Amino acid sequence: MTVDRLLPTQEAEDLLDLTRDIADKELAPRVDKHEREERYPEGLFATLGAAGLLGLPYPEEYGGGGQPYEVYLQVIEELAARWAAVAVAASVHTMSAYALMTYGSEEQRHRWAPGMLGGGRIGGYSLSEPQAGSDAAALTCKAVRETGGYRITGSKAWITHGGKADFYTLFARTAAGSRGISCFLAPGATEGLTFGRPEEKMGLHAIPTTAAHWDGALIEADRLIGSEGQGLQIALSALDSGRLGIAACATGVAQAALDAAVTYANERTAFGRKIIDHQGLGFVLADMAAAVDSARATYLDAARRRDAGRSYSRQASVAKLIATDAAMKVTTDAVQVYGGYGYTRDFPVERYMREAKIMQIFEGTNQIQRLVISRQLSRP
Structure with missing residues (x-):
């Protein structure tokens, strides 16, 4: 059933029509087979990105869609009605871009945002740890400042798109206490970063959820988002x-x-x-x-x-x-x-x-x- 929505503009109406068309043609025919086989939907996020659906709530000047959150969320709902795992991954991608788009510098946004928001790259969010889920202040993964950047050591858990994402918004400890957590935009392909076997989940089988292990991996200093201690x-x-x-x-x-x-x-x-x-x-x-x-x-x-x-x-x-x-x-x-x-x-x-x-x-x-x-x- 098509939901009778009250949308703010004709542009939003057209966007929802486009979303339904893509969801019916690209998601609905594949969902059952991919979920049963726990098979990743290769190429699907590139399709969503090419249609402009992976950067909707961010400014157009950086490659986003310039849409209000009210509209973006209804796009996510339409995707979820066909394939929940894909919609969740799209939501996590949007959240992973949030740190850069809200707290990053102009130089950082112009450098990295177009690839994120234009669909060329997919993102993950790396906050939780095996012993620190809802208690984010208890993080133990460390980021030690040294010449050339930050040395990351520790483990993260429950990462949607783990091992598949092109970048991760990573939270690690740079000092003691709740004010000692910092945020980084980490490349997915980083020497010293490895991922665990995908979790055997009750649902959302087509998109992997994994742990991540940082074994003294070095990331560049300019990948710090905001200031040290602003991560929480x-x-x-x-x-x-x-x-x-x-x-x-x-x-x-x-x-x-x-x-x-x-x-x-x-x-x-x-x-x-x-x-x-x-x-x-x-x-x-x-x-x-x-x-x-x-x-x-x-x-x-x-x-x-x-x-x-x-x-x-x-x-x-x-x-x-x-x-x-x-x-x-x-x-x-x-x-x-x-x-x-x-x-x-x-x-x-x-x-x-x-x-x-x-x-x-x-x-x-x-x-x-x-x-x-x-x-x-x-x-x-």
Whole structure:
């Protein structure tokens, strides 16, 4: 079902039409086979980049699309409705470019942004560590300043596009304490950087998630983004935007599950009637639709605040919390609508359910979102 969207401009309408066309032609026909075979979609991100879909919320002067976040997120939702792993990777790529585009110097942006935003290069985000997930201040990966640059030593975890990305926004410790974390734009091909075997995940199989090991790797000094000690500020700021990307991904998966369930309920009969006409099931579908609409409304509210230059950190956490919990509930209900068939791989709803689960976890678990929200409520 095509979502009836309220978009701010005709240009945005045309962009969403283009996104749907690409998603229907390039993503939907490949998703089942690639996910089952855990096969990387070679060339697909180049296609998305050539269409201008990998740099949408950044300025045109650097190769971006110059679109408001409100529009960018709806593009991500459309991609997620066809292939969640690809949409998540696109969202992570956008977040990985955030540090450079927000805290980098003019020289750095003009040097590296066109390749990032024009689709020639794909990015990863390297914040988490085996012992430091949501507790970003506990990072131990070190960056030691020496002649020629910074020597990086340590391990990182849970990197989307690990081993495949062309660059990584890397956070490493340059001094003690929470103010001792710094941000770097690290090349993917760096001597001394290796990646672990892809994690065996419940879902999102087509895009690898790996650990990374920095064995005294040297990166150039001019790849420091912002100033030394500013890394935690950069990371937390980027996560506000990243959480909106995940909220949009979750909404797309939920919308796909709702569409599949409604289609099935209109085709399947029981006791001489379409099952959608049985009130018990009809009410389940109504609740699913309300959850999807509510999820979309929360991420759009936060995005519009962001676009207006207003504070949106709490709203981003609300959107991530509401949208991902909704996706888990909606996809679970979609499996229930299908009955026994929903538990088989003959229908996509079981995949949607597996994909929805991780969205409650990454970019800060939903328990962390509740912590962020409650702390902001406690402030005068």
